[in-house]
Amino acid sequence: MLKNQSDTANILRERSKLNKRLAYEGLLVGIVSGAVCIVYRLVLSNAESIYFTIRDFVAHNVSYWPLWMIGLVVLGLIISIFLKWEPMIGGSGIPQLEAEVQGRIDECWWRVLLAKFVAGSLALVGGLSLGREGPSIQLGGMVGKALAKKGKRVKTEERYLMTAGAAAGLSAAFNAPLAGIMFALEEVHKNFSTSALVSVMIASITADFLSRNIFGLSPTLAFSIKETFPLKNYIWVIILGIVAGVLGAFYNKVTMGTIKLYKKVPFLKKH
Numbered sequence: 001m002l003k004n005q006s007d008t009a010n011i012l013r014e015r016s017k018l019n020k021r022l023a024y025e026g027l028l029v030g031i032v033s034g035a036v037c038i039v040y041r042l043v044l045s046n047a048e049s050i051y052f053t054i055r056d057f058v059a060h061n062v063s064y065w066p067l068w069m070i071g072l073v074v075l076g077l078i079i080s081i082f083l084k085w086e087p088m089i090g091g092s093g094i095p096q097l098e099a100e101v102q103g104r105i106d107e108c109w110w111r112v113l114l115a116k117f118v119a120g121s122l123a124l125v126g127g128l129s130l131g132r133e134g135p136s137i138q139l140g141g142m143v144g145k146a147l148a149k150k151g152k153r154v155k156t157e158e159r160y161l162m163t164a165g166a167a168a169g170l171s172a173a174f175n176a177p178l179a180g181i182m183f184a185l186e187e188v189h190k191n192f193s194t195s196a197l198v199s200v201m202i203a204s205i206t207a208d209f210l211s212r213n214i215f216g217l218s219p220t221l222a223f224s225i226k227e228t229f230p231l232k233n234y235i236w237v238i239i240l241g242i243v244a245g246v247l248g249a250f251y252n253k254v255t256m257g258t259i260k261l262y263k264k265v266p267f268l269k270k271h
Contacts, residue, residue, distance in 0.1 A: 026199030030206025033140035033168035092134025140169025168207035177208035
């Protein structure tokens, strides 16, 4: 009986130490991941401005169209080199991070950080529709993995820090700390354990604090509400939900089908 009580006490002490350590590590992850994603957000904003400037210039100067086409080909080749060098940067990056947290893959954190940062910026210069949500989540997760590797943490703790980094990345990208917390726990970690919650909350709030000091307090996606929605029209909200759900499912099916078709073309490699 005494031995069992002693073992239980040791487990509780170790759990307490882990939670305290995760609190400090969550703060560190929030600072570093937040800083990385803030810089990425700034770079994407500048890349988008460069694209719009070039587009407007070329639109009024037809003679420069061939030069712009050549530039796009060059950008495509450079991005393909990065994708061939580090295949894990393809797509949004969220599925890769989820797979890593679940222990299915093992990404090279510094290659993903470098390649995702550069290739993502170049893709936006080329006019591709590239959001910052997925990349910021992957970048934040890789920062968490890097800090775990540097601190020689066990695999379980490394996954906590990757989840915290994902929350910090989303929070810094959109000034949305609550969204970062919920997404990281529900979608990335798929668990609402106390240990994960401590580090994720601290990381997300810290990243949001840094982001708001750079970008201000106004919402990233701001819109004004002119008037309230009449109760008699709420039936249209249900219809809208059904239509949007059907169209969303159709879009996903077409997207996945396109990927399968692409793989069947032998001379078109992924990169």
